[in-house]
Amino acid sequence: MSELPVCLVTGAARGIGYGIAQRLAGDGWHVIMGDLDEAECRTAAERIGPQATAIALNVRDECSVEQVLDEVQQAHGRLDGLVNNAAISDPGHQPVETLRLDQWQAYLDTNLTGAFLLCKHALPLLRAQRGAIVNIGSSRAWQSEPHTEAYAATKGGLEAFTHALAISTGPQVRVNCIHPGWIDTRPPATQRVEPLTAADHAQHPVGKVGTPADIAALTAFLLSAEAGFITGQSWAADGGMTRRMIYAE
Structure with a gap:
């Protein structure tokens, strides 16, 4: 049995999920990295070291969960701790008139129902440890580009699910949601070949596009005892973009 605190991070093979797993392992957690891509997840866990364990996980399948x-x-x-990060991350950009029901349902099943299933089956263990849940949403819960209805609906639903669950599970379990903005999750090789432009960074009030480490830092805080008075909340981690008025001149 583990003497270290244990956290399950879904969608952990790459991107934000990998960044969170890496940070938590560095902070002294044992991290269970769950992902549909088991092979890549195992490679990612090996890069982190002995405090990370990879496991095959399909968040849409209750038996797998x-x-x-x-x-x-x-x-x-x-x-x-539980971090519900697994998601179909492509917002879609398809007119709602041509969006098929199975496409709509795929977003809901992965991005929203997946979080529900993980919480449902993790809560007995989390209650016993007075643990915490962090759901990874998106700033698209609050603002949109055209033709992203399915993705936006799941992230808005995740915000509501967060505050409802926080009321249901307190005081034993705290539940919070992080809404990332533009996070550069591309592989390092791609970033070197196709670097972001100065304009990409400058449009953010903080002066830069986000990185997985930015989201990992906030996740680590919300899972920690230092956040013991915080539950049911949604946190924007978007470089200030949701607070910036943008009008065509």
Whole structure:
């Protein structure tokens, strides 16, 4: 059984999920990295080191979710944190008139129902440890580009799910939601070949596009005892873009 606090991070093979797993392992957590791409997830866990364990996870499949939580229980005997990061990250950009029901449903099943299933089956372990949940939403819960209805609906739903669950599970479990803005999750090789422009960075009030480490830092705080008075809240981590008025001149 683990003496370290244990956190399950979904969608952890790459991008924001990997950044969160890396940060938590560095902070002294044992991180269970769940992902549909088991091979890449194992490679990612090996890069982090012995405090990371990769596991195959399909957040849309309740049997898969149950199996993962059973394995966490058997291997570690505890769960102190859950980060619901797995998502279809492409907003879509398809007119709602041509959006097929199965496409709409795929977004809901992964981005929203997946978080529900993880919370449902993780809560007994989290209650026992007085743990915390962090849901990873998107600034698109609040603002949109055209033709992103399915993605925006799931992220808006995740915000509502967060505050409802926080009321239902308190005081044993805290639940918060982070809404990232533009986070450069491209592989380092791609970033070197196709660097972001000065204009990309300058449009943000903080002067830069975000990185997975920015989201990981806020996640680590919300999972920690230092955030013990915070629950049911949604946090923008977007470089200030949701507060900036933009009008065509």
